[in-house]
Amino acid sequence: MSTTASARTAADLRADDAKVTSATGSKAGAAAIWVDERTGIAKGAAYMMKKVFPDHWSFMLGEVAMYSMIICLLTGVFLSFWFVPSAGQIPYNGSYVPLQGVIMSEAYSSTLGISFDVRGGLLIRQIHHWAALMFCVAITVHMLRVFLTGAFRKPRELNWVIGSILSMLAIVEGFAGYSLPDDLLSGTGIRAAEGFIRSIPLVGSYISYLLFGGTFPGEAIIPRLYSVHVLLLPAVLIGLFTAHIVLVMVHKHTQFPGPGRTNENVVGFPLMPVYTAKAGGFFFMVFGVLALISALVTINPIWAYGPYDPSPVTAGSQPDWYMGFADGALRLLPGFLEFELFGFTWSMNVFLGAVALIPLMYTAAGVYPWIEAWVTGDKREHHLLDRPRNAPTRTAIGMAAFSFYVVLMFAAGNDIMAIRLQLSINDVTNLFRLLVFVVPVIVFWVTRRICLSLQRHDREKVLHGRESGTIVRTAEGKFFERHEDLDEFDRYKLVAFESPAPLALPSATDLNGVSSKDAKKARRRVAWSNFFFKTRVEPVTPAELAAAHHHGEHEAIPGGSGHAAIKHDKHPH
């Protein structure tokens, strides 16, 4: 059932298109022709239909993100029918008794209306919010999978950058939405955001004044956030997302190495009908899971928070999880980072965590493909993915960065942790201040160890077969476990990878014995290359395999470079 699309150049792709003829005699066929004659869509559609997608569960994570976003868009339209983006104060007279008669903003009142007086409103509200959380979770793990498999390498660097921007905008979009209902928690969030903006050196208070149309809270912020949330950011998200998907189409999807899978082909199912059916089915599964969660579990019970009023704050005021890392950083930064200089107050204790961190982190992520390419000097295209263990240093970097993020995220729950675990919040905070430095280092080291030992284990398996569990007793009474040889397909997966050696040190000085600028740069690169590749495990070469096999005569062995390949022969193994 699998199809191999082997064309890579644009010209080849077009050549395929030409062969397509539609027009069956049916009515549908006639309609298709009618449309095609007026739009010329058949060519494109046929091109799309023949696109081939490889199957692997981790390739679906991006789809979870895509579907969650679509679900957010659809449910969001429903909410916008009733939501009133206004800070105008009115008394509440809806059906939620504990708030009847309370003066509140129209935004809050209309959100209560959606929750209690619009049929199905609460369910849709909860789907919208759970889908937003799922969207951000899916983006995060999708990003991890792209990183850990090296899918960001040439030619996909641009798509990686687009992805990074998408991921950053997604959390901003989420924050804007979370701030709209004007309940106690979201108001506290806006209040905090206003503080963050003010912490921007020199211009902070002016920016805040402009955004809020005066002093906090004012009447302007909610309608403005509304425009951002339903118009500006969705438009940008959809635009970037379309570019993202188009680039996936243009590059074709990557695949894990395997027999018959090369850098020049894609092995998988054609978009029509198989993949579309699967993807369509998957949309309904994602929707179903989100609807189920939303029907069973409350999210953001705004009626319990009460209307926003600048004086009260509730214990356990937290942003949604995707903003958690910034909140966590804010909670960890020590107060002494605020100081006065040149007659200004510099609130670095706030600015670094709440404002600077987000763009810094995403910039670091965005430029990583170029950093790695510089270190490896690798200018080739990569359409085959790395198994994470086969790029130990990259995997370790990815996990270390992720652990840094996770520590910050957990730090945002320091108060909840303190009360649930009966600890002192001061101790918890200090512990996190330590962990944020220590954990990434440990995670880096441990991950690299694990990758290397997994690679060694793979080698063992290739050379000596897998443990069969059968204990054999020899005539002399010795016991040993019989090892079964791997079949070629399994073996191929374990040997088909590259393990580049670190660059060698060039002579440190030029001909005259003077250290040149270029040499210095080269040395720096060698140092990095060593950091990446010094400890490494090489794939089993055919020669090694032959040596390990006493019955290996029938293996056809191609000349081994560092890159091992095993050719198929006719004997079933």
Next chain:
Amino acid sequence: MNALAARRRHPAAIAILLFLGLALVGTAYSLLAPKSAQAAVSTADDVALGKQLFLANCATCHGLNAEGTKSGPTLMGVGAASVDFQMGTGRMPLAGPNVQAPRIDKVKYTEEEIAAIAAYVASLAPGPAIPEGKETTGEGGNVALGGEIYRVNCAMCHNFAGSGGALTRGKYAPSLYGVEGKYIYEAMLTGPQSMPVFNDTNLTPEAKASVIAYLKMTQSEPNVGGMNLGNLGPVSEGMFIWIFGLLLMIACAFWLGQKAA
């Protein structure tokens, strides 16, 4: 008048004046001060029994005359309400040193014993009495008003839904779920530990009743949105989506991947 004027410098005059002044202040105080417990219920027997119980159970920490020691504060003037709250919620007698006396639901003392000790403590110095009447049940309270009072005065420590919250250095504001109206009232009246006192000029008895009514109402209403995940706010929601949401999605993706085309 003349006679009075003549005796103005009489040595006894100063004593009489002093006496009159004290009597006046005293009457005014007894009129204005919070009613104390022994007025209504307690008898001399109660106080005697209370003293006995106090010596046996509390004196090690609070001193033989409730004057306080290194291991416990003085109870002079804390009033019967404070004793009733502390013992009725199982906080006292304290089992051992701790950052904060924990609530213990299994109370080891009978109501009579608690009343006796409360009477004894109240007999030492005037303090807030055990509140009675409909205010403590929240009857007649205005729920919406109570909600507003709650959010302004209590939510920053006890969380929006009364789920509790962390304070500094291991102290915490406990959950308010299932706390009896009387103890909510007493907590406001006596301000245990890090909690501020909300006396009757701060929050009138009607306001207190409204807070109680609000808490009772929100705690007894059904969870309209489904499970509430402990009403802890976005942290538990985030945990939920990372663990269950992601797991379910990956399970679906995996299952679909296993399906032959």
